[in-house]
Amino acid sequence: MGLLDIQPADRVIEVGCGPGVAVAALATRATRGRIVGVDHSAVMIRQARRRNRAAVRAGRVRLVHASVQNLPVGDGPFDAALAVNTVGMWPEPTARIREIGRMLRPGGRFAVLSQPRCPGATAATSATAAETLAETLTDAGFERLRIEMLDLDPPAACVIGYTPL
Ligand SMILES: C[S@@+](CC[C@H](N)C(=O)[O-])C[C@H]1O[C@@H](n2cnc3c(N)ncnc32)[C@H](O)[C@@H]1O
Incomplete structure (x- = not known):
């Protein structure tokens, strides 16, 4: 989470949040802000709500059952966005990432993480994944x-990138 340099008042969106582990970590940093977690799996959103129950009740965390093709609007603009081990599952990732960029404020930051899971993956596989992600964010x-x-x-x-100022 240090990668995104989350500040206490930040508004952050995590797409493909799964069971809400990163959402919980983000909420401990954005103590006066708001975290929105989105996932298209109802099971994952239920688990994320359980894990973040207190912060959801306090209105600091919102967990939304939606796909990346249909992101909730209305909570932005966000200061930062996060996607962990999920972009490879998205249809037309460049278009999806462009839409996430539109939900960020000017100069907002986006961190995309990917740990290769294929059998036999090595540091070289990860380096290739980083290059591919960087190209996608640039596009x-x-x-x-x-x-x-x-x-x-x-x-x-x-890969961490910023929207234009
Ligand atoms: C490998 S899990 C990673 C979960 C979480 N980011 C983590 O690192 O623990 C991928 C997640 O992306 C979600 N996902 C995949 N495709 C999606 C889509 N099109 N829209 C929203 N969520 C998606 C899955 O439901 C799953 O929870």
């Missing part, structure tokens, strides 16, 4: 890209 209009490799086995590729 979707993000600027000032930064690539970081997280020390896992295989490494997780993380």
